[in-house]
Amino acid sequence: MLRFSGFELDRQRAELRGADGVAIKLRPKTITMLILFATRSGRVLSKQELMDAVWPNVHVGDDSLFQCIRELRTALGDDRRQIIKLVQGRGYLFDAEVTQMPVAPASATVQHDPDQPSTPALPTPPVRRIGRRAVWALAAAAVLVMGLALVTAMVAPGLVTGRGPITLAVMPITAAESDLAAMARDVTTRLGDGLAKIDNVHVATPQVAAQDARTIKADFVVSGELLKRDGAWELRARMTRTATGNIVWTVPVSLAIDDSDVLLQQSRLAAGVGHPLALRINALLHAEQKPASDQSTSGSAGVVIEQAMASITQTSQERFAASQTMLDKALTDDPGNVDLAIALAALQLRGVQMVWYSAADSAAAERKARAILERGLKLKPDYLPVLEAYCRFLNATNEFVESLVACARTLSFDPWNGVALYHIGLTQLQLGRFEEALVMFKQADRFDTPRVSRWTWQLGAGMSYLFMGRAEDALPWLQSSIAITPASGRPYMLLSAAYQQLGRHDEAKAAMDKALALRPGSNLNNIAPPPKNANTAFLAALGTIGRANVAAGLPER
Template identity: 60%
Template sequence: MVLRFSGFELDPERAELRSPDGGTIKLRPKTLEMLRLFAANPGRVLSKQQLMEAVWPNVHVGEDSLFQCIREIRTALGDDKRQVVRVISGRGYLFQADVTDTAAPAPEGNATAALPPHVEPVPQTDANREPARRRFDVSLRSSAALAAAAVLVILGAALTLVMVRPGLIFARGATTIAVMPMTDAGNDPLVAQMAAEVSGRLTDGLAKIENIRVLAPETGAAKADFVVKGELQKSEQAWTIRTRMTEAATGEVKWTASYSVDLTDTDLPMQQSRLAAGVGHALAVRVNELLNADASSAAKSKVVIEQATAHIKQTSPERFQAAQAMLEKALAEDPDNVEVQVALAALLMRGVQMVWLSGPEREAAEIKAEAMLQQTLRAKPNYIPAHEAYCRFLNATNQFRASLVACAKALSFDPWNGIALYHVGLAQIQTGRFEDALATFMQAERFDTPQVSRWTWKIGAGWANMLMGRAEDAVPWLLKSIAITSASGRTHMLLAAAYQQLGRTEEARAAMQKGMELRPGSTYRNVPTPKKNSSPVYIEATERIMQLMVAAGLPAS
């Protein structure tokens, strides 16, 4: 079926958009899929949620990914005045164009692009009704197949969660937060507009958190458990936002934070995203701490965890063993301390991933880490560090689909969690969904929280580009990752492969030599990640990268 509108031709079979002059317009796969959905349903308002669930099924993505696709569609169609892809305030988007197709009607009905069976269309009222020339219409056979697949996905996700804790899927809690409009200290209209945008993004993000409710600022301050207020300032170099959260009943300050974003490194939408994420991430973590507070063990665990973390900042097997001994001793003294359990489980998985453990040691570490994390999740089913660690554990043990569920759970308590997003991207990579992975890493980049982990999604973006054969795009991301954390041998080895593909052989050998210094004993056989549960697409792309590494100087055995 070739869809024609405004002189353009959209050929889903060939994944092409052709301009009125016959030329091919290059679009990313997700952007092309969204345009196909619009063109198959002109005159119908599609909500943001419908679009996101249709284009990114069963994947957690933020609205920034949606907005990027919308921008690319408008650019491709020359829709500068936003008359083709229209915003319907408070409802979603409308594709306003006459659409025809060259395909004959299917025997069982019009085979138009449809939303997933679990997504209900937005009710059409007289206020937003547009003449629809095409409608969502799926054959009974297709509907049954899609519905069955959806049921299997839901049952699989539920089964995975129930194995951890039968009550892990729970209703939204009663804790309420009111976010007051951010103020502008200098009465500058530009700053005031920026403050309003940041307030909106912060409120939208908090509203996604599973166990809190966000109240409207007009009436919420008097009814909320917590009230968040903030002030935005602009200097020549940066935006700075200062926020605080108080307990409404007592007026006690429960949290304060200050966050700055450089004016020169990013565009305005990213500045808004990072300001909201910078305070939003810290706020989500603080609220989660308050709701999971355990005063009896917090003070004891904090010191030992900080000491153990300090030991592994300089990554080496010896530092790993010293940190493990500290945490093992602390856990022996306080077996029910969930903070130490999570820290030890995360440390053990780091040892597995860094190949610091032998075969039997690795297996024992995986069993022990999983047992501790499941115990923690039973004790505290909405505790962010436990979900984040379990998400990482499932990825490290090649349980990629279960990892996507666990990572989504972590994001349901902290939508700005860059670590969870990074691991979503890793699972997408291993399952062969490279474009989705790149979009996830880019979302983490837009949030840039927590900053201590920013090197991870940068190497992720470089890796995703390499898997798609885009060495030129991969190099800047890998260099940025190395500039932040230069101690990762894997990053240097990926950079060597990228340079080798680009014909920059001297730089490739230098990068590989640095990688070998950081990971002595590395060979073609032990550098790749285990292939268990990995997609054939991923395995094939990895083999191509490994051959480039060998050409750059990685020993074959």
């Protein structure tokens, strides 16, 4: 047992507990990193050292490391970075006094994941001998527990084991022509590395495409072919159930060829397969757990959700009202459907953000959305639609620390989720961490999944540059965002501020005129986000942008 800064780290149980003794939920890789830090307190650990220890024999990018660091700082309340410190150019330092406490020998035996790094053993405390009666009592208790487990397994087997991790065999992507082999190999590597980050997935990567997946006991096989046609990469991927040979998922990915950035194309091809595959895997894992009242949304409920949520970011107030009515009716007909409830919560959150409710109705809608999402999390704590919606909700309600945890949890089941990356970026902005926000937005852009949300992270990158006072760098990102989605007023306001700061006043006024045409009635007071929990650096930068907007023609009131 390790103790530091009011926390207890139980290495046997791989569990972090707060001062109240309540366990703080962390992902396996994150708890492994914390154990590494705590057992090496006061020593600078390089990024490579951390990666080699936490992800042995797996190639991962810096984003995986940063995600674990962010999650640890959030769990430890280390917003000021006084416990986990960045030592520029060297790595990270765990700056806390750590004490070792003996653990009672009766503690439950823990099976260690072979992929997790081992840590130095603690000194073994003296063993207290117990009497014969105590031995018999313990034996009787063990028999009783085993008997209860056996009965439970016969009555409700899912309560004992649940749905464990699945194993994927990621076969080498084949190339239609010999000169495409290197590209196919690199995309396969990126895809396998990304899938290996998913908490409930084990990945095997056979060296040859012809290798039989059954020999490595894989539940599913992922395979694909890469072609080059009409100036574009075409990747066709599929997932097959090993036991039956049935194809359970397919996806085509097309990407324009750009010889100037091959690495970006590899990233987007892998993400184009990985993102929908992660969603499919998550849906498959939960499909077997659905009660009769919560069947797959491929039927009528799925149609309602698709119609109601189409282009949610561009929805008008009239369409919003019609969508809410549609979802309310569907949920009345099928009250146990979690997916319908999540869609309604997401729509209500959109209404709150767009100020389409009255003040009283807005507060009620926010409470209802929270209740829906928290119920969904209790029912399906690992379900991606719930996690993503909760990530967005916490960000929109300025609960930034909680949002970072929820969004990071979303990424632990879909590492390519651009929506989660975007909301982490927004949270970092409001916490005054502009450079880290920019990294998140650019990472989302490198994945570009789902493409329908591309304008949001391009807008985020433009915002980050603007908040850092780099208006020239902000321009191309803001212009690109507007080119994709020209019907939103916010990008035009930011573009107006960038032009104004660059002394291009006529262009600033034209952009503001467009923004006011799209959002009539806007003024400096009603466009500002709520300051709750926002960092002073964010508020100061926001004030600078607001003054530029007023100078370009935005009414103050």
